[in-house]
Amino acid sequence: MNVKILIPTSLQRYTNNQATLEYSVDTIDKLISSIETNFPEIKSHLTDDTGKLHRFLNFYLxxxxxxxxDNTKTKLKDGDEVSIISAIAGG
Incomplete structure (x- = not known):
């Protein structure tokens, strides 16, 4: 089962400048764990010290x-696409 992940430009420096990654996982939390295992420098940019997703990042399936x-427990299936979007604040 392959799931495609779209990495925002601001995080690509932590994925060897790759804009797209592919993993064979069945939940969002396993996907995040796989990304963090393969690219350890990205960990602090995806999750906080407790392992929760940073609130300024949005994940779309x-x-x-x-x-x-189902938040990070959301199930994935072959061919799914997950986008990581940096939240932008303004006034």
Missing amino acids: NNEDIRFL
Whole structure:
């Protein structure tokens, strides 16, 4: 099962400048763990000290915000696409 992950430009320096990664995992939390294992420098940019996703990052599964699904326990299937989007604040 292959899941495609789109990495934002701001984090690509931690993935050897790769904009897209692929993993064979079945949940979002396993996906994050795999990314952090393969690219240890990205860990502090994805999760906090307790392992929770940083609040300024949004994860979308096939254009649906995982916060409205099952968050990091969201199930993945072959061909899914996960996008990591940096939240932008402004006023």
